Amino acid sequence: xxxxxxxxxxxxAVTAGLLAAPMVRAQxxxxxxxxxxxxxxxxxxxxxxxxxxxxxxxxxxxxxxTYYTCFFSNLYLGGFRDMQSLGHSYxxxxxxxxxxxxxxxxxxxxxxxxxxxxxxxxxxxxxRLILSPGIDFVDGAVEGWDLSSQNAMPHAYKGGxxxxxxxxxxxxxxxxxxxxxxxxxxxxxxxxxxxxxxxMVAHTLKEVNPTAKILIADPKENFSKQPLFEEGWSDNYTGxxxxxxPDFGGANxxxxxxxxxxxIDGDVNNVDVCNVIPAMKAGxxxxxxxxxxxxxxxxxxxxxxxxxxxxxxxxxxxxxxxxMPKSGFSANSQAKVCANAVRGALTGxxxxxxxxxxxxxxxxDTNDGVKVGATYEATAEKIAKVDGFVSQTGExxxxxxxxxxxxxxxYDGIIADMFG
Amino acid sequence: MxxxxxxxxxxxxxxxxxxxxxxxxxxxxxxxxQCSGCHQVGExxxxxxxxxxxxxxxxxxxAAEDFRYSSGFQRAASGGLVWTYDxxxxxxxxxxxxxxxxxxxxxxxSDQKDRDDLLAYLRQFSASPGNIPEAAPTAVAVDHExxxxxxxxxxxxxxxxxxxxxxxxxxxxSGATEGIPSITNxxxxxxxxxxxxxxEGVRAxxxxxxxxxxxxxxxxxxxxxxxxxxx
Ligand SMILES: Cc1cc2nc3c(=O)[nH]c(=O)nc-3n(C[C@H](O)[C@H](O)[C@H](O)COP(=O)(O)OP(=O)(O)OC[C@H]3O[C@@H](n4cnc5c(N)ncnc54)[C@H](O)[C@@H]3O)c2cc1C
Numbered sequence: 001x002x003x004x005x006x007x008x009x010x011x012x013a014v015t016a017g018l019l020a021a022p023m024v025r026a027q028x029x030x031x032x033x034x035x036x037x038x039x040x041x042x043x044x045x046x047x048x049x050x051x052x053x054x055x056x057x058x059x060x061x062x063x064x065x066t067y068y069t070c071f072f073s074n075l076y077l078g079g080f081r082d083m084q085s086l087g088h089s090y091x092x093x094x095x096x097x098x099x100x101x102x103x104x105x106x107x108x109x110x111x112x113x114x115x116x117x118x119x120x121x122x123x124x125x126x127x128r129l130i131l132s133p134g135i136d137f138v139d140g141a142v143e144g145w146d147l148s149s150q151n152a153m154p155h156a157y158k159g160g161x162x163x164x165x166x167x168x169x170x171x172x173x174x175x176x177x178x179x180x181x182x183x184x185x186x187x188x189x190x191x192x193x194x195x196x197x198x199x200m201v202a203h204t205l206k207e208v209n210p211t212a213k214i215l216i217a218d219p220k221e222n223f224s225k226q227p228l229f230e231e232g233w234s235d236n237y238t239g240x241x242x243x244x245x246p247d248f249g250g251a252n253x254x255x256x257x258x259x260x261x262x263x264i265d266g267d268v269n270n271v272d273v274c275n276v277i278p279a280m281k282a283g284x285x286x287x288x289x290x291x292x293x294x295x296x297x298x299x300x301x302x303x304x305x306x307x308x309x310x311x312x313x314x315x316x317x318x319x320x321x322x323x324m325p326k327s328g329f330s331a332n333s334q335a336k337v338c339a340n341a342v343r344g345a346l347t348g349x350x351x352x353x354x355x356x357x358x359x360x361x362x363x364x365d366t367n368d369g370v371k372v373g374a375t376y377e378a379t380a381e382k383i384a385k386v387d388g389f390v391s392q393t394g395e396x397x398x399x400x401x402x403x404x405x406x407x408x409x410x411y412d413g414i415i416a417d418m419f420g
Numbered sequence: 421m422x423x424x425x426x427x428x429x430x431x432x433x434x435x436x437x438x439x440x441x442x443x444x445x446x447x448x449x450x451x452x453x454q455c456s457g458c459h460q461v462g463e464x465x466x467x468x469x470x471x472x473x474x475x476x477x478x479x480x481x482x483a484a485e486d487f488r489y490s491s492g493f494q495r496a497a498s499g500g501l502v503w504t505y506d507x508x509x510x511x512x513x514x515x516x517x518x519x520x521x522x523x524x525x526x527x528x529x530s531d532q533k534d535r536d537d538l539l540a541y542l543r544q545f546s547a548s549p550g551n552i553p554e555a556a557p558t559a560v561a562v563d564h565e566x567x568x569x570x571x572x573x574x575x576x577x578x579x580x581x582x583x584x585x586x587x588x589x590x591x592x593x594s595g596a597t598e599g600i601p602s603i604t605n606x607x608x609x610x611x612x613x614x615x616x617x618x619x620e621g622v623r624a625x626x627x628x629x630x631x632x633x634x635x636x637x638x639x640x641x642x643x644x645x646x647x648x649x650x651x
Contacts, residue, residue, distance in 0.1 A: 047585070329589060336585035352582045355634075357589070359627055373627055375634055386634060389626040402498035406590075409599025413590040 029057040030346035033116050033126040035106045035285055037062030037090060039071075040132030040315030040331035042418040047339035049097040055347050059100040059124055061116065065089060067419075068159030070190065071328045072411055075363055077156075077167050078200030079207075086159065092420040106133075109289035111309055128342050131297070132315040132331065133283025134158070135189050138295065141279035142182055143254035152257035153274040156197075157189060169273045170201060176211040177272035180262045182253055183218040184277045187296075189317045189326045191224035192372070194277055196362040199229065202237040203365055215271065216243040217264045219251035224325075225362060225372055231393045232364035282318035296320035301378035302354050303341035304334050313338045322382025323374075330358045332414055337378075354378035361407030367397070369404030443533070448541025451534055454526070461545045470524060477546035479503050481519075492521035495601065499624040508542075509535050510622055513565065516610060517617045520601065530565070566616045571609060573641040580646025583639055586631060593650060603647055611644035 034045045037060050045060040052058075066087040075081040090101045102124075108117035115123045137155065139146065145153060156166040170179060179201055183194045198214060205212040214237075223229075233241050244250040249265020255274055262269050281287075281295035291297045291306045297314040298307040299321050306312040315338055316331030324330040337354040344351035359373030374388030391403065452461070458469035465472040471484035482489045482497030489497070496519045501507060511518045512535050514528040529535050587603060595602040603611070617623040618632035619640075635643070 051581075332589050333586070336582075340582055340585075350578065352579060355583075355586065357586055357631065359590075371627070373630060375630055387630055389630055396500070398498045399500060402495070405599040407599070409596075410590045412596060412598065413588065413592050413600060416592050416594065416596075417588045 029055065030127045031057045031059070031125060032128050032130065032342060032346070033124050034058065034060045034130040034132065035116065036132040036134060036283065036316075037064075037067055037093075037101070038132060038134055038316065038331065039069075039328035039414070039418060040317075040335045041130065042067070042090075042093065043332045043335035044130050044132065044313075044315060044339050044342075045099050046093055046097055046418065046420055047336055048343055049093075049099050051339065051349070052343050052347055054098060056343065057100070058098075059102060059126075060090070060093065061102045061104060061106050061118065061124070062090065063103060063105045064160075065103055066160075068163070069328070069411075069415075070157065070159045070163075070193070071414075073156070073159055073163045074193065074197045074200040076163060077170065077197060078203045078363065080200075080363065080366075083160075083164060088415055088419050090419070096420055106285050107288070109285070109312075111289065111312070114311060126311075127346060128311055128313065129289075130313045130315060130338065130342070131283075131286055131289065131291075131318060132335070133285045133318055135280040135282065135317045135326075136284050138279040138281050142276050145182075145255050145257065145276045145278060149255075149257040149276070152260070153255060153276045155277050156275060157193075157277050157280075166273070166275060170204060171208065173205075173209055173212060173272045175209055176213075177209070178213045178215055178269065179205065179273040179275070180215045180217070180269065180271040181275045182255065182262065182277060183216055183220065183223075183250075185219045185251075185279050187326060188277070188280045190360070191325050191327075192229075192360055192362045195223055195225065195229045196364075197275070198241060199232060199237075199362070199364045202233070202240055205240070206237060212240070214241045215262070215269065216241070217250045217253045217262065218243055218245050221246060224360075225370060225390065227393050228370045228391055229362075229364065232368060236365045236368070280317075282314075286314060286318045293320070301381075301383040303351075304338040305341075313342065322376075322379075323385040324356060324358055324376055324383050325360065327358055327360050328414060329360060329410075330356070332417060333357050356383055359410070361403065361410060363404060363407070367401040367404050369400055369402075369407050370395075371403055371407070442543075443536030443538070443540035445537070445540040445544060447534075448537040448539070451529070451538045452541055455538075458524070461542060465545075473542055473545065475546045476503050476508070477505070477543055481507075490519075490521055490523045491597075492519050492601075495520075496624070501624055505539060505543075507622075508539055510617075512538060514613065517613050518623060520610075520614065566613050570616070570637050570641075571612055573637055575608070575638070575641030575643065575645030577642065577645045577649050579639070580642035580644070583635075583643050584646050587643070587647075590627075604650055606644075606647050608641075608644035608648045611647060612640055615640045615643070 032048055034041045045058050048056055049058045066089050069086050072081055093099045094101045105119040106116050107119045115125050117123050154162050154166045156162040244264055252265045254263045262271050262274055282292055282297050286292050286297045291308040297318050299314050299319045304313045304315055306314055315334045317326040333356045341351055343349050356376040359371055361369055361371045363369050370391035372390040375386045376383045377386055459473050461473040465474050467487045471487040481501035482493045512529050515522050515524045515526055590600050591603045593604055595604045615632045618628040621629055
């Protein structure tokens with residue numbers, strides 16, 4: 001979803017009508033405003049509303065009416081899911097949990113007055129503000145690419161239309177053509193995501209375009225689950241995938257979206273699809289709120305509160321929290337800790353100690369699932385890793401198939417946990 | 421050279437001594453009558469209500485050809501459960517501790533001596549001695565049961581509800597079971613037994629071992645109380 005003028009104008013009228021009633025009802029009750037209805041925000045809103053049983057007034061601000069998950073979007077590229085199965089609406093959160101869902105962009109935060117300004121012009125007062133806006137891209141991260149190039153060279157690193165565009169481009173590749181990916185530097189959303197994507201693109205190409213090539217320019221020495229992916233690539237997609245790491249100039253790239261070229265260390269490659277995943281930063285509203293340091297928003301691990309403002313909490317990808325990877329699972333886990341703390345602060349309910357967990361599944365080929373996970377706790381300084389595991393190379397087919405089945409169960413589980 | 425020789429001699433000795441300290445196969449045969457309603461073992465044994473038990477030692481769980489296993493068994497099997505002296509010992513002690521929803525309706529043999537005897541009987545029907553563990557696990561009596569005082573802890577459902585957030589990222593409260601089993605409405609005792617089995621690494625699943633690994637006895641009781649209570 002791009003941040004453009006049409007979205008603002010289009011949503012303004014709808015918003016004005018929606019807001020009137022909840023604002024009146026809100027008086028007297030503590031008010032929580034959540035910005036961003038994704039893995040972090042939807043979970044936080046739902047848990048606060050569910051557990052406070054009406055004692056807290058919860059407003060969720062999210063511009064889109066259907067949230068398309070990034071998780072499993074690679075499976076869509078591989079032909080294992082359809083786009084519809086990745087889309088989820090906010091109807092249950094509004095109807096069953098009494099959350100005021102406002103479809104608009106937050107464009108400003110006044111931390112002194114404790115209000116959020118919406119693109120539609122209205123403003124929302126809060127006692128606690130929760131920000132879970134996901135990511136935006138660092139300007140100028142990849143030479144030759146900016147947001148206006150995303151139609152020619154999609155990132156597909158936000159869900160929905162970008163993912164569909166990328167798939168359409170892959171399907172339209174000439175026989176024997178080249179799919180290129182510019183992989184992002186750390187830290188970024190979903191560490192195994194680009195490499196699961198390579199696997200899924202290879203799976204599709206093997207079926208429809210078996211002589212096609214995949215070229216990855218990667219600024220990182222190593223990447224998540226590398227031995228597992230590399231084993232799978234050489235077993236299943238032999239000779240198809242070439243990855244150029246920093247030793248060979250993988251960090252020194254430039255693109256030309258008009259000429260459809262990718263140059264790596266000065267070598268110009270003509271490519272048919274160029275999936276540019278630039279360096280990332282916290283969703284822009286975090287910066288606008290003035291709670292970022294560098295690209296991310298630092299938080300206290302115990303309750304995910306901003307280190308700059310105790311009335312603001314930051315969840316998910318946007319937060320600089322320590323050891324957790326930026327994943328949907330992590331955002332969901334952090335949201336529950338935050339919800340418990342916010343509810344305690346506003347209603348006096350018991351606040352239990354923070355505990356976090358993450359598991360990320362990836363699909364390499366049909367029924368070939370792998371996973372990596374860890375548990376975490378809050379220290380004074382950061383979210384610190386306690387214990388972890390990762391799938392092994394050479395595992396049995398049965399175990400890999402069971403791991404894939406498990407990931408399907410997880411998807412349904414987290415969706416139910418986010419949207420009710 | 422000398423060192424290697426010594427090791428060989430030592431292993432040989434351990435193998436022999438295990439055979440000697442192992443259970444009483446004759447008594448095991450008597451105990452097997454409790455099993456023979458469903459399982460056959462020995463020459464000509466075939467699958468009945470339960471799979472045949474020839475060569476059960478070192479066989480991956482759920483691997484008897486043509487036998488239709490329960491979903492709980494299929495799950496345990498895909499998690500890498502292999503029948504060794506230790507895992508068989510655990511399973512016979514309390515089947516549901518190792519495999520949820522197994523159709524094996526057997527309450528278990530709580531006496532270690534009985535289990536040793538039964539296993540001594542069964543292992544005669546496994547290609548021996550190669551695939552029988554040389555070390556003598558029965559030399560150290562491992563207490564696999566959850567201690568009664570741990571089972572007796574009354575969990576705080578409110579704390580359990582908070583902790584359950586760690587479960588519901590994957591396990592759906594609705595009771596859906598695709599890919600990931602349901603844990604809703606589980607009897608609290610079963611819940612506690614199973615979580616301790618993960619915590620001690622008796623059950624194989626890495627995510628669950630990790631999640632259970634850092635839960636205290638009180639926290640497991642709290643979760644059990646909560647999951648038993650929800651609709
Ligand atoms: C290809 C890919 C595969 C992935 N696979 C996995 C996986 O298998 N497992 C996993 O756990 N994670 C996975 N992830 C990562 C996961 O998608 C993210 O980590 C997760 O969505 C982060 O949650 P969040 O709440 O921080 O942000 P998001 O889920 O992105 O939600 C942010 C929301 O905020 C809204 N928003 C932004 N700005 C504003 C504003 N100003 N006003 C109002 N609303 C705003 C956006 O519209 C969006 O809906 C994957 C990601 C990608 C790209």
